[in-house]
Amino acid sequence: MADANELREVSRRAVRARIGEVAARLFAERGFDATTVDEIADAVGMSQRTFFRYFASKEDAALDDFARESDDFLHRLTARPADEPEWDSLRRVFDAVVERHADGELRRRSQLAHRLIKSSPTLLAAYLERADRLQQRLLEALLARAAENGEEADEAVLRAVIGAAFACLQATVSRAASAPEATDLGARLDAVMAAVRPARYA
Amino acid sequence: MADANELREVSRRAVRARIGEVAARLFAERGFDATTVDEIADAVGMSQRTFFRYFASKEDAALDDFARESDDFLHRLTARPADEPEWDSLRRVFDAVVERHADGELRRRSQLAHRLIKSSPTLLAAYLERADRLQQRLLEALLARAAENGEEADEAVLRAVIGAAFACLQATVSRAASAPEATDLGARLDAVMAAVRPARYA
């Protein structure tokens, strides 16, 4: 029984990944808005209905990588020491992006995704909404951590701090996505996050 | 000729405002997703097609207030002295929100809008996308200002600073929207923006 379920999960993930790849290729070729779900489904060899059994929306197919990255972020944050200043913890969380940027193939893929997102308002909107959700999850994690420490955290300030950190990440990655050549993303991020480091962590 | 055009503009704005009011009422009653454009058009007494001649999307009708606020933000920023630290200029720009919050009627309206936005993922996504656009416009203004001052601004850092300031605003307003009673939004915002104030302005 457990085996069967596991096999199904494996299969499901494989199909999902395949759809994601095909979709990414079509999006890159024709653009996000100009690609229909029917075309993706056809290219994969399935019905439109089945596509929607794997992805809740066309946007979800395009943002699948970011969904996985979100989970990674959360894991990395909870792995950080509880007494580390939140700002520095967040910087370490962002190493997920820096590390991915180090690999040539993954970097190209990430840059492509970022340019795609910037090219379509609806996709950008979906991306920002997911980023917002991620920030809320991180906020809960940091609130729980503060409670563990016996501190009384100001939720609004903490929310703003997370938002500020993400603004640093976005600004840095955005520039790296436009830049033709490989930049030292880690160093750039360090510089930006040092310049923006909130007074409360000074 | 000029008069006629002006009259048309007045009429157009009035109709647009009327649609916005009716839509806001329906959204408040039934929720954003549960309200169809047909229902709004019916309630106003026009065809669906005409609705879309005034608003490009259902989201736009719900976010009309924020569109006007965006223009206000930009005006206020350009009115600030060129040598003022960006962080402080942004705080003054946000006075637009603080002032609106001071008036009881406008505050209720703004709180309603915020709760509506949080209640619908699609509407939240549209809101965040518009906020992002606004930040880009403010970035351009601040870049132009820096150029005027003869400074060489780091675009990524400036982008991050604007994002950080908006994170403060959002966190503060979000809490105020949930809070039952009237809070001193200006004081709260001052506190959050002081705690998060970037190192470069220390």
Next chain:
DNA sequence: AACGTTTTGACAGTAGCTGACACTGATGAC
């Protein structure tokens, strides 16, 4: 009253997305 411009409604069509139902193919029980 006649004219030209603008606005509007009606209609048809596309695309994203969902519910319902029937079919298929693999799995486990007997």
Next chain:
DNA sequence: GTCATCAGTGTCAGCTACTGTCAAAACGTT
């Protein structure tokens, strides 16, 4: 080996947001 089961899939029908087109209506100008 047969049968019941059940997840995965395709088909179909339908809803809603949104767009192009075109003819009719509304409106200010002359």
